[in-house]
Amino acid sequence: MYRARLFASRHARAYEVIYNATSPVILSTLRVINKITKGKLDRPITWSEKIIKGFLFDCQMCGNCVLSSTGMACPMNCPKTLRNGPCGGVRENGNCEVKPEMKCVWVEAWSGSAKMKDNLAIQEIQFAVNHSHRGSSAWIRLAKENKQIT
Amino acid sequence: MTIPEINNQSYTYRPGELLPELEGHISRGRFERVLRNGDFAVTAELAPPDSTDRNEVFEQAALFDGFVDAINATDGSGANCHMSSVVVCALLSYIGYSPIMQISCRDKNRIAIQGDLLGAGALSICNVLALTGDDVSVGDHPEAKRVFDLDSISLITLINKIRDEGSFLSGRKITNPPQMFVGTSINPFVPPVESRILQLEKKINAGADFIQTQYCFDMPMLKDFMSKTVDKGLTEKAFFLPGVGTLASVKTARWIKNNVPGVHIPDSIFKRLEGADDQKKEGQKICAELMQQVKEIEGVSGVHIMAYKQEECVAQMVKDSGVLGDRKPWAPKDEY
Ligand code: SF4
Numbered sequence: 001m002y003r004a005r006l007f008a009s010r011h012a013r014a015y016e017v018i019y020n021a022t023s024p025v026i027l028s029t030l031r032v033i034n035k036i037t038k039g040k041l042d043r044p045i046t047w048s049e050k051i052i053k054g055f056l057f058d059c060q061m062c063g064n065c066v067l068s069s070t071g072m073a074c075p076m077n078c079p080k081t082l083r084n085g086p087c088g089g090v091r092e093n094g095n096c097e098v099k100p101e102m103k104c105v106w107v108e109a110w111s112g113s114a115k116m117k118d119n120l121a122i123q124e125i126q127f128a129v130n131h132s133h134r135g136s137s138a139w140i141r142l143a144k145e146n147k148q149i150t
Numbered sequence: 151m152t153i154p155e156i157n158n159q160s161y162t163y164r165p166g167e168l169l170p171e172l173e174g175h176i177s178r179g180r181f182e183r184v185l186r187n188g189d190f191a192v193t194a195e196l197a198p199p200d201s202t203d204r205n206e207v208f209e210q211a212a213l214f215d216g217f218v219d220a221i222n223a224t225d226g227s228g229a230n231c232h233m234s235s236v237v238v239c240a241l242l243s244y245i246g247y248s249p250i251m252q253i254s255c256r257d258k259n260r261i262a263i264q265g266d267l268l269g270a271g272a273l274s275i276c277n278v279l280a281l282t283g284d285d286v287s288v289g290d291h292p293e294a295k296r297v298f299d300l301d302s303i304s305l306i307t308l309i310n311k312i313r314d315e316g317s318f319l320s321g322r323k324i325t326n327p328p329q330m331f332v333g334t335s336i337n338p339f340v341p342p343v344e345s346r347i348l349q350l351e352k353k354i355n356a357g358a359d360f361i362q363t364q365y366c367f368d369m370p371m372l373k374d375f376m377s378k379t380v381d382k383g384l385t386e387k388a389f390f391l392p393g394v395g396t397l398a399s400v401k402t403a404r405w406i407k408n409n410v411p412g413v414h415i416p417d418s419i420f421k422r423l424e425g426a427d428d429q430k431k432e433g434q435k436i437c438a439e440l441m442q443q444v445k446e447i448e449g450v451s452g453v454h455i456m457a458y459k460q461e462e463c464v465a466q467m468v469k470d471s472g473v474l475g476d477r478k479p480w481a482p483k484d485e486y
Contacts, residue, residue: 089285089411097285125307128299
């Protein structure tokens, strides 16, 4: 949802706190579930991730989640799906070149990131999306690979 | 100038010769040599034709002879269809020019781009410019599928990886990887400016060797941007070539201001154009003056001229500006 998404980057600091607190819990829970059910619940979990992140961030389920490095603005909502900063076409009012009625995702990302404690994460280079993860749950993948949500 | 035939008698294709390897240089092309030598470089944009006639490419390039160090071949600029940049560069390279191959992420995925880079290397193309690309919606094929598999920073990373690790993204080895001098663009005028510096820093950290900017008409704004760039030490890591352009009339200026996002034209320029008897001439005069002013800015290594549909005036403008001093860039006439 567009409004929820703008809210997220405007309150990026609070979201960061919640995110950092809940993500280890989510991941360890998923690890346990995965051990017990051997992946049988993957589909409902993916579905819940899609509903939750879809509502909060307009998540597009790219399967390569980088929200906390992009000021809590999902870069997949950029019409060009840019993951490392804006294109040269941002309008004078900060809106998108392609969709003039929408705030440029990266203008949101930058202002979100400036509010966050880890405000340098946005400067890390994110190599292009691994498209083979598209539509899959980033949470399950991270849980299985024993990694943290970034 | 007589244009040499591509098919010589033995029907072999001889791409332009590479320069000998040189310590501290990435590529074996002339453009990098000019920059590292500390000379003020001039680059110009060539508009690839809507035709299969290669002479149209040669004729346009010949307009720059003796005044331009490297020629940018645009890649579907404005999301409009034209001759491909790889092929334009191949033609230019054959003559001996130093082409800069623009790659836009809009039309090709990582498989196609890596293939093109190898092909470009085989044709002695030594410079590439990594761009995000204008959106399909602004061009003449708005119904096309956007690719954007990579973004410009991922593309810079990819070209560096191929060059330095000698392998494709997959890890598969490349014998003789292309030794590309990598450039990218930045628009210093898009708000917010502070973040633009961050974006520039990220691009340079990804491995950009040179930067060509979007049109700069507002010199105080450019100066401000460049001084921040110098303060961050970025001009030590990459060469900067601010972009200048010609405005054919007040009407064009107004159109650009309203339709091309991120181009900032100050009122003083509008006033000058309005007051001029010959607006086109005045536009060229302004462009030559902008070049002079660009040269004075600290941290600048050259200038990039985008004179769309006025390519024939580029040489005169460079001459009038005097930015080259008494240096004469390489031209094929000297050779043939
Ligand atoms: S203006 Fe912003 S949101 Fe729109 S395409 Fe460019 S980077 Fe993406």
